[in-house]
Amino acid sequence: xxxxxxxxxxxxxxxxxxxxxxxxxxxxxxxxxxxxxxxxxxxxxxxxxxxxxxxxxxxxxxxxxxxxxxxxxxxxxxxxxxxxxxxxxxxxxxxxxxxxxxxxxxxxxxxxxxxxxxxxxxxxxxxxxxxxxxxxxxxxxxxxxxxxxxxxxxxxxxxxxxxxxxxxxxxxxxxxxxxxxxxxxxxxxxxxxxxxxxxxxxxxxxxxxxxxxxxxxxxxxxxxxxxxxxxxxxxxxxxxxxxxxxxxxxxxxxxxxxxxxxxxxxxxxxxxxxxxxxxxxxxxxxxxxxxxxxxxxxxxxxxxxxxxxxxxxxxxxxxxxxxxxxxxxxxxxxxxxxxxxxxxxxxxxxxxxxxxxxxxxxxxxxxxxxxxxxxxxxxxxxxxxxxxxxxxxxxxxxxxxxxxxxxxxxxxxxxxxxxxxxxxxxxxxxxxxxxxxxxxxxxxxxxxxxxxxxxxxxxxxxxxxxxxxxxxxxxxxxxxxxxxxxxxxxxxxxxxxxxxxxxxxxxxxxxxxxxxxxxxxxxxxxxxxx
Amino acid sequence: xxxxxxxxxxxxxxxxxxxxxxxxxxxxxxxxxxxxxxxxxxxxxxxxxxxxxxxxxxxxxxxxxxxxxxxxxxxxxxxxxxxxxxxxxxxxxxxxxxxxxxxxxxxxxxxxxxxxxxxxxxxxxxxxxxxxxxxxxxxxxxxxxxxxxxxxxxxxxxxxxxxxxxxxxxxxxxxxxxxxxxxxxxxxxxxxxxxxxxxxxxxxxxxxxxxxxxxxxxxxxxxxxxxxxxxxxxxxxxxxxxxxxxxxxxxxxxxxxxxxxxxxxxxxxxxxxxxxxxxxxxxxxxxxxxxxxxxxxxxxxxxxxxxxxxxxxxxxxxxxxxxxxxxxxxxxxxxxx
Numbered sequence: 001x002x003x004x005x006x007x008x009x010x011x012x013x014x015x016x017x018x019x020x021x022x023x024x025x026x027x028x029x030x031x032x033x034x035x036x037x038x039x040x041x042x043x044x045x046x047x048x049x050x051x052x053x054x055x056x057x058x059x060x061x062x063x064x065x066x067x068x069x070x071x072x073x074x075x076x077x078x079x080x081x082x083x084x085x086x087x088x089x090x091x092x093x094x095x096x097x098x099x100x101x102x103x104x105x106x107x108x109x110x111x112x113x114x115x116x117x118x119x120x121x122x123x124x125x126x127x128x129x130x131x132x133x134x135x136x137x138x139x140x141x142x143x144x145x146x147x148x149x150x151x152x153x154x155x156x157x158x159x160x161x162x163x164x165x166x167x168x169x170x171x172x173x174x175x176x177x178x179x180x181x182x183x184x185x186x187x188x189x190x191x192x193x194x195x196x197x198x199x200x201x202x203x204x205x206x207x208x209x210x211x212x213x214x215x216x217x218x219x220x221x222x223x224x225x226x227x228x229x230x231x232x233x234x235x236x237x238x239x240x241x242x243x244x245x246x247x248x249x250x251x252x253x254x255x256x257x258x259x260x261x262x263x264x265x266x267x268x269x270x271x272x273x274x275x276x277x278x279x280x281x282x283x284x285x286x287x288x289x290x291x292x293x294x295x296x297x298x299x300x301x302x303x304x305x306x307x308x309x310x311x312x313x314x315x316x317x318x319x320x321x322x323x324x325x326x327x328x329x330x331x332x333x334x335x336x337x338x339x340x341x342x343x344x345x346x347x348x349x350x351x352x353x354x355x356x357x358x359x360x361x362x363x364x365x366x367x368x369x370x371x372x373x374x375x376x377x378x379x380x381x382x383x384x385x386x387x388x389x390x391x392x393x394x395x396x397x398x399x400x401x402x403x404x405x406x407x408x409x410x411x412x413x414x415x416x417x418x419x420x421x422x423x424x425x426x427x428x429x430x431x432x433x434x435x436x437x438x439x440x441x442x443x444x445x446x447x448x449x450x451x452x453x454x455x456x457x458x459x460x461x462x463x464x465x466x467x468x469x470x471x472x473x474x475x476x477x478x479x480x481x482x483x484x485x486x487x488x489x490x491x492x493x494x495x496x497x498x499x500x501x502x503x504x505x506x507x508x509x510x511x512x513x514x515x516x517x518x519x520x521x522x523x524x525x526x527x528x529x530x
Numbered sequence: 531x532x533x534x535x536x537x538x539x540x541x542x543x544x545x546x547x548x549x550x551x552x553x554x555x556x557x558x559x560x561x562x563x564x565x566x567x568x569x570x571x572x573x574x575x576x577x578x579x580x581x582x583x584x585x586x587x588x589x590x591x592x593x594x595x596x597x598x599x600x601x602x603x604x605x606x607x608x609x610x611x612x613x614x615x616x617x618x619x620x621x622x623x624x625x626x627x628x629x630x631x632x633x634x635x636x637x638x639x640x641x642x643x644x645x646x647x648x649x650x651x652x653x654x655x656x657x658x659x660x661x662x663x664x665x666x667x668x669x670x671x672x673x674x675x676x677x678x679x680x681x682x683x684x685x686x687x688x689x690x691x692x693x694x695x696x697x698x699x700x701x702x703x704x705x706x707x708x709x710x711x712x713x714x715x716x717x718x719x720x721x722x723x724x725x726x727x728x729x730x731x732x733x734x735x736x737x738x739x740x741x742x743x744x745x746x747x748x749x750x751x752x753x754x755x756x757x758x759x760x761x762x763x764x765x766x767x768x769x770x771x772x773x774x775x776x777x778x779x780x781x782x783x784x785x786x787x788x789x790x791x792x793x794x795x796x797x798x799x800x801x802x803x804x805x806x807x808x809x810x811x812x813x814x815x816x817x818x819x820x821x822x823x824x825x826x827x828x829x830x831x832x833x834x835x836x837x838x839x840x841x842x843x844x845x846x847x848x849x850x851x852x853x854x855x856x857x858x859x860x861x862x863x864x865x866x867x
Contacts, residue, residue, distance in 0.1 A: 054815075062684060194677055195665070202658070240666050242659060351658060354679040361607065361675035361815075368813030376807035380800045386556045387796060420744060423808055423816050427751065427823065430804030431758075434797040438762065441793040448561060467765040470710055471758040477702040478754030482747055485695035490747045497751070 004517050012510050016401050021045060022408035047411045051189075052418035052492055055366050057359035058189035059197045063162075065182050066348040067154040068101075071142065074150065075103045078140065081123045089119060102141040110136035151182060157346045159184055164342040165200050183352070194356030196335070204304045204348055205339035207258030209290070212298040212310050213249040221249045229253070236306040237327040245327075248307045250300045255290040256283055264340035266333040267323075273333035275324045277340060284320025292316035301326075303336070369422035376426045377403070384433055388440050389529045394515045395436035398507040402432050405503040406496060415499075418492030428500030435472070435508030439464040444530055453528045454520060461513055468505065476501050558799070559792040567787045568780045571840035578725055578837055585732020592735045597742030598678060600692075602649040602685035604661055607637060607676035608668065614640035623667050629660050638814035642675070649682060657681060692746040696727065699750050703757050711764060714845035719760045722838035726756045726829045733825060744819045752826030755801070760834040763790050767842065779847065783839050798831045 022045045025033050033046055053060050075098045082103065086093055092108035107116055113131045116138055120129045126146035130139050142150065159176055166174045166188060175187040188197050213230040221232040231252050234244035260283025267276050279287055291299070291313050300310040301324050308326040328336070381399070384392035406425060410417060443460030451459060479501060482494035598605050608615070617634050620643065624632045631648040647664060650656040657679055665674065680688070700720060708716040727749055734741050766786040774782055802824060809820040 064683075194674075195662075198658070242662055242666065350655070350681075351679070352681045353684040354677060356674075356677040358673065358675040360609070360673065365813050365815060368811060372808045372810075372812035375811055376804035379803040379807060383800055383803060387558070419813070419816055420747060420819065423812065423819060423823075426804050426808045426812070427801070430801035431755070431797070433800050434758070434793075437793050437796045437800070441790075441796070444561070444792075445789065463769075467762050470765060471761040474703050474706055474757040474761055475754035477706060478699045478750045478757075481695050481699045481702065482750050485691045485698075490743055493747050493751075 004514060008510075009514060012514050015405075015506070016511065019401065019405040019408040022047075022412050023404040026407050026411060045411070047414070049407060049410045049417045050414060051362070051366070052416045052421065053187060053189055053355070053362075054357050054419045055362045055369075055417065056189050057357050057362035058187065058191055059194040060353075060355040061186040061188075061198065061201060061351055062179070062353040063158075063184045063186060063201065064350045064352050065151075065155050065158050065184065066350060067151045067182055070150055070154050070347045071101060071147065072098060074142070075101075078124060078127070079103050082119070082140075085119045085123055086116075089115060091115060091119075099139075101147075102139040104137070104139050107136040107138060110134060112136070154347045155182060155184065158349065161343050161345050162186060162201055165338060166197070168338045168342065169197070169200070184349075190359065194354075194358070196331075198351065198354065198356075200335060200339065202349055202351060203339055204345045205258070205342070206304055206344040207261065207340055208254045208302045209256045209287070210254060210300045210302055211251045211290075211294060212300050213251050214298060216249045218247045218249055222247060233300070233302065233305060233307050236303055236308040244306075246307075248300055248310055250302065250307065250310075255299075256287045258340060258344055259283075260286070261340055264337040266328075266330070266337040269323060269325070272325070273328040273330045274326075275328070275333050275337045275340070276321065277324065278321040281320070284318075287320060287322070288316060288318040292318070308336075365419045365422075369419065373422065373426050373429070376429050380429055380433060384436070388436075390519075391436075391440055391443075391512075391516070391528075391530050394512050394519075395433055395440075395508070397515065398436065398511040399429065399432055399504075401511055402500070402504050402507040403429070405507065406499050409499050409503065410496070415495050416492055417496070420490060421492035421496040424493045424496030424500060428497060428504060431475075432500065432504035432508060435464070435468045435504060436512055438467055439508070439512070440530055443528065447528060447530070453525055456528065457516060457520065461509070465509065468509065472501050472505055557792075559795055561792070563788045563791055564784075565788055565791070566784055567835055568783045568840050568843065571836065571843070574836035574840065578729075578833070581729050581732070582725055585728050585735070588732050588735040592738065594731070594735050594741040595738045597740040597745075598646070598649075598680045598685070599742040600685050600689050602657075602680050602682045604645075604647040604649075604657060604664070605676070605678040606645040606647075606661070606664060606674055608643050608645060608672040609639075609675050610641045610643070610671060611673055612671045615643045617643065620645075620668060624664060627660075627663050627667055629663065632664075642814075649685075688743060692743065696746065696749055696753070699753050700724070700727075703753065707757075707761070707764075711768060712847065714842060714847050715764050715768075717845065718838045718841040719757055719764065721841055722760055722833040723753055723756050725833050725837055726752055726826065729829055730822065730826060734822075739818050739821070744816070745822060748819055748822035748826065751823060752830060755823075755826055756830030756833060759794065759797070759830050760838040762793065763787060763834055763839055766790050767839065771847065779843055783842060787835055787839055794831060794835070798827055801827050 025046050025048050028036075030048060033048060036046060079096055079098065082105070083096060091112050093105045094108065096105035097103070107113070110133055113133050113136070117129060117131055120127065120138075120140055124140075126143050126149075127140050128143050132138070155178055159178060162184065163174075163176050166176065166186070169188075169191070173189060175185065177185050179185045186197075186201060191197050213227070216225075216227055216230060218232075220226075221230075226232055226249065229252055230249050233248050233250050235246035235248065237245045239245055256279070260279045262278050262280050264275055264277045267274060269276075278284075295313050295316060298310045298312050301308045308324055311325065324336075377399070381396040384395050384399075386392070388395065403425070406428065409415075439460050442464045443456050446456035446459045447453070476498060479494050479498040483491055483498065615636070617636065621632075621634050624634070624645070624647075629647050629650065633646045635644045635646075636642065637644040645664065647660055650660045661677065661679060665672075700723060703723065704716045704720045707719050730749060730752055731741075734745065739745075763786055766789055767783060770777075770782045770786050770789075774785070777785070805820050805824045805827065809817060809824065812820060
């Protein structure tokens with residue numbers, strides 16, 4: 001153990017040197033490093049530890065894509081098709097409707113079963129139908145593969161659209177990724193207003209134009225008397241208590257929809273923020289026809305089932321473009337234009353979990369973490385030197401290398417440092433010296449047993465080794481499980497704890513030993529100051 | 531690799547008087563202590579048994595103050611931009627919203643307020659509406675430093691994942707120790723570990739600190755630390771069992787505990803020092819977390835000395851020489867389960 005092979009010496013020194021070089025950028029200000037990146041030679045590491053959202057501020061949102069609504073919509077259009085086909089084939093049926101994940105109906109004459117199946121086959125390929133030959137009950141559902149396909153498409157499209165929306169905010173490096181089957185994880189660092197991010201993501205942003213049902217007074221509709229083909233809708237504008245300002249009775253049929261939009265911009269008209277829009281040629285034609293045929297009627301502009309405004313059509317609008325007026329502020333107008341440009345989400349989005357941290361709290365946490373680490377380090381260092389003198393100082397030196405290695409690994413692998421991660425580092429500072437304490441205590445014992453300094457040190461290191469490995473591996477088991485099961489910040493804690501355990505084993509065993517051996521060779525002591 | 535160890539009973543050569551000494555290091559624990567830890571196992575077992583029982587009862591009676599991670603709900607950290615926050619005013623404003631249980635708490639600074647709102651009836655959309663309602667009602671004089679919302683689905687998943695993680699950690703540790711030592715060591719280590727985890731949960735029930743994801747992380751870390759401490763003593767027990775073939779079990783165990791006592795105290799102290807720094811300077815957000823870890827270090831150290839090692843007595847580690855047979859057969863049977 002006292003003998004140190006040349007290559008081992010080189011290895012220890014190289015690891016420490018590389019650790020220091022990779023850790024170094026973290027001591028500098030981020031802006032300085034960014035400037036240096038331009039001028040320094042490319043081989044020098046300039047990566048810094050990534051701060052988690054809790055340290056730099058930002059939003060973490062776990063979303064769920066409600067793809068069931070997509071399926072229901074599909075089923076409804078399937079039912080429309082069935083109705084037409086069954087009528088033209090003169091097949092009697094009852095109870096046509098959606099039940100869970102199936103379209104169901106009962107054919108009056110069970111003998112029609114074969115014809116019913118043929119009709120279903122002819123209008124949709126990716127469905128499977130069960131026909132009960134006795135009762136005539138029919139259930140049509142999408143196949144497993146088709147559902148999967150629909151779900152995948154809904155999630156992938158949603159991710160695309162959310163990405164476009166967030167990119168328009170101009171934030172740096174958002175993370176938008178699929179999690180599991182129907183979830184999307186969105187992490188947007190460094191936003192000042194997390195609420196705005198949530199609004200932008202959560203809005204389905206389906207824009208539709210309807211005619212207003214002006215024959216039914218709103219009071220009638222509020223009392224529950226809504227004529228078939230019409231619908232009661234709330235105003236998009238809200239009071240401070242988040243209640244609708246107004247109600248409208250709107251005809252259900254969609255005249256033109258936002259799918260036909262090619263552009264939308266926020267502008268100012270008559271000193272008020274408005275959103276101007278332009279249709280593609282098909283949309284323009286439909287919009288032109290609607291406005292031409294309904295001059296004098298009111299046209300409701302509806303976003304996600306809420307009426308933005310319902311202006312009266314003065315003249316036909318044939319150019320394929322128009323302006324939406326509503327109770328906009330500059331920001332809401334900007335946001336609406338952004339949403340319309342990005343397109344509607346294919347399905348509704350539910351926020352399952354949100355964790356947003358404002359930039360000020362993040363900065364406070366970083367500052368507090370720095371102070372805590374420094375004070376923890378000083379306390380432990382002072383204590384080690386008081387307890388073990390020169391050897392304690394060597395252990396502290398190894399501890400500094402240990403911290404450098406942790407930072408270097410974190411920067412190198414691009415791991416994220418979170419607030420609990422800082423706690424992990426501070427805890428590692430306390431626990432890392434344990435290996436040295438074990439070794440030094442063993443050396444003390446061996447000296448008490450009458451060994452010479454060299455033989456005591458040799459025995460101390462070799463006997464403590466198994467203990468160190470056993471005790472550290474058990475903690476590593478806990479850290480690994482934390483990493484595997486934990487989420488976000490907790491993962492950060494597990495990462496620093498795990499890296500800390502591994503690097504502390506290296507520094508406490510190899511680095512201090514190199515220092516002790518060098519010291520032994522130089523001074524050839526007859527007794528050890530421990 | 532090393533010459534056979536000299537027989538025991540050497541004079542106390544500390545080596546500290548050598549010529550190269552610069553100063554005399556401080557000794558917290560004198561060398562060659564002869565505390566009879568194992569002899570005090572009865573009171574220790576009694577106290578620990580009562581603590582574990584009390585913990586279970588406390589959790590049953592008071593319940594845990596689950597944070598939003600598990601229960602679902604809303605948490606806002608607001609900073610008043612107009613001087614110290616008036617909690618009473620805020621409380622009455624928010625009570626008028628009809629959001630159910632809303633709790634307010636000063637958080638570190640007089641300007642900072644932690645607002646917790648219970649999970650709202652209904653789905654996720656209702657929760658978001660509640661956040662908006664709170665922010666609308668409090669008006670523009672606040673800066674929202676943190677907004678957390680956990681929906682019912684995720685909360686249930688987090689409970690599952692957290693419980694699973696703790697159980698798997700305990701299982702993994704048991705298997706590792708089984709593999710490295712003999713099965714008796716594994717049983718005793720896990721008994722001590724369960725004692726630590728259960729009493730920590732009991733403490734959280736008693737003082738009603740928020741029990742959240744960070745607490746689960748703390749529990750796992752406590753498990754790791756407690757085992758770390760236990761393994762060090764076990765290592766020495768194993769070594770001494772081989773070395774002192776004629777000694778009785780209590781002698782071997784006491785000797786092992788005394789020999790590692792200095793290390794045990796030193797490591798606990800350095801870890802505690804680091805955690806104290808974290809508790810006082812690490813910021814309000816992780817104060818409860820640091821508190822749990824400090825408690826864990828203390829209880830972990832205690833349980834290795836007074837539970838894990840004395841329990842070994844009852845598990846027939848070696849064909850017992852006359853006189854080492856444990857008297858308390860009931861406890862032996864219980865521990866062996």
